[in-house]
Amino acid sequence: MLDEWSSNILQHDPMRMYRAKRDSTRRTVSSKYHILGFISSGTYGRVYKAQSNDDDGKIHAIKKFKPDKEGDVITYTGISQSAIREIALNREIEHENVVALKEVILEDKAIYMVFDYAEHDFLQVIHHHSQTIRTQIHVAMLKSLTYQLLNGLVYLHSCHILHRDLKPANILITSSGVVKIGDLGLARLIYQPLQPLFAGDKVVVTIWYRAPELLMGAKHYNKAIDCWAVGCVMAELAQCRPIFKGEEAKLDSKKNVPFQRDQLLKILDILGTPKESDWPGIVDMPEYQNVKRLDLFSGQLAQWCRVRLPGQQLGYDLLNKLFQYDPDKRLTARAALNHPWFEEDPKPTWNAFQSIPAHQIPPPRRITQDDAPSMVPMASQQPHQGHAQVSAFQSQSKPGSSASFASLSGGGGPYGGQGGNGNGAGRKKARMG
């Protein structure tokens, strides 16, 4: 017979034996990796640079999801939908141009996703060119980056995955110039969904990269939203600043999605007012009446490209086709990959840095030391860090907030938030201004 103590345990904590067994066999993050420093933080948690304790000593980026807190006590409140997504999708995919998940470690109520490390990202390249060397991104590099981005996107789309948050901060580049699409936290499978997509997430894609059908309140959307975002990213590489830099109208107190007037005006200004003949479906868009009330624009993308993509007639053509208002007419990722611009010299290369002088390669990712101790459980939040997180909290899709582990924004460095020195602060300022 069982003694009282045992039957009490079986009654009230029957999984005790199981947990003890699991906890004793689990290898901890600190036993497998040496934390080199802190990279960035966002709504999801923080990202660290770490070195494997294995013989290979490989460098990784470890994304630590914030453990939930009830008061001061860290407790289990359920894994977020976003973490489940990112984990589930990353476990299934494998592609040269998509950041690789090495493993997931669940330890002490926190989730750690261990990714291959990437030294750079698109945002950092853009910043390096606009702030430090003050030149345009060389067309060979621009083309290689766009090509590899599309190549990764073709793979994701062939897996029926929508990324839903493509932006420069989420697109990484390794030190050998290979593009890696990162941050699948908003991504999801669209193959035979049990519920319409909009039912799950009211707002997707950071405002500057959000496709017109989303801005106009479409209930149904598809892969074309990612292709629009690629167009925005390509244009941003070309001029080293966002092409459609609108102000986001915030959700009201009832969480209704407002009409994104400013963002649409920014688009209309460059692409012209959409005609019903170009996009028959526009009349069915929930915000159609609002759009009709906006001023009329004639469009000037060709002019825009003459300055930013000089001599790249085919580059203009690609951009123009990625910026089709009608999602059904917009170039698919595969069609974009096969665009003649990529056949024309300079041809895209698998090392995006191949043809550019060394000084044009952006500096290594900045990491900081003093945040590293928070890798250990019971994180002691540092004041300035707390500040950065508060600002990131306001909106998940805030353009400057970091979402991928690559991003420098939101926590560019220990003093980034205080407007001192350093890339992070400077870039952030440039963005906000």
Added chain:
Amino acid sequence: MATDFWASSHHKRWIVDRATLKQARADDVQYVDDPEYLDFLSIYFADLISKLGKKLSLRQRVIATATVFFKRFYLKNHYCETDPFIVIAACCYVAAKAEESPIHIKNVVAEARSLFSQDIYGIKTFPSDNSKLAEMEFYLVDDLECDLTVFHPYRSLLTLCRKEGDHDEETEAGELGVGIGGDEGPRYWGSGDGQLQLKEGALQTAWFIINDTYRSDICLLYPPHVIAIAAIYLTFILDGNARATVTPLLQSSESSSPDLPQPRRSSRQASHADASKKVQDPIDFLAGLNVSFPLVATIAQDIIALYKRWERYKEDEKPSPLGSLSAGMKRSLSHSNAGTPREASVGTDAIVTPGFLSSLLLKIREARWTDIAHPGSGRPVAVNKMLERAQAVG
């Protein structure tokens, strides 16, 4: 990934063989008088997951995913060392998220508590604290190795078959032409083109047979598309109308046995010659699929064995634990099996109830606890029990 089973974690890591299954239950089997009880537990657990899922308004695919999670968890763990009820709740909770139709944790806790405490189950110890379920979720995801994308035979069924007279692609609402056209999902197993036309009732039957397979280990043993084909094959035996469409095609064979209609090449080819082009020959269609038919037959046998076992699983209060359709299928099944010799003794016909299985689970957990607390006295008892059984058998 969504369409490529062969590149999936499901295919690479979670299709196991029978030896692995047996090994997974090696500890549990020491504590039960009859190893068959473990098979009944499969029915019992799947039934509970399905009931909890329905209370939470989960779609069938979510329930199926939850069931697969549960089975994968117990490939690595023992009934005798865990509390399967909290695992069930965690599986439903994670599956809802993995299938993009999340539910609130407190609903899961409330519904699980109310379901498990029903008299027929008698489990009154389910924790009321959300964090206990969240804790289990955490360990569950770890044990699942974060492989949360599961393939199910339903999709294969709808890709292979369509309702008679229905030419639309069977897809779920919500997407307009987004990568769900039939042509985008590669027919990696098929050599034939087109789809098998089934009457609506037959398609339903096949769908329900697939539902039923989750009450066994079939989903751990075989790729989902082969399970779908086995379900279609059984539909032509169990569904009266569907059967009527193939019976004439089989008639010319020397000794047609409707119980186990192995598609006979000779007869099929003969009838094929006569058949008008307009009438689809289902046997031809199935034969044209690029799958192993011995494997399909094995799965069909597994499903039939499940039905025989299931007949003996009875909830006290209701006459039949199954939906009317399943009951009907079981009837037709026992008819078709009337000719086979029944080796069953009285003992193997004994009824097993959920209440019995609930107390069995508690008993084996206590026994395990005792064994671990007192290794000297505990182990030999369990070993002796196995020995006794071995001696009794032969």
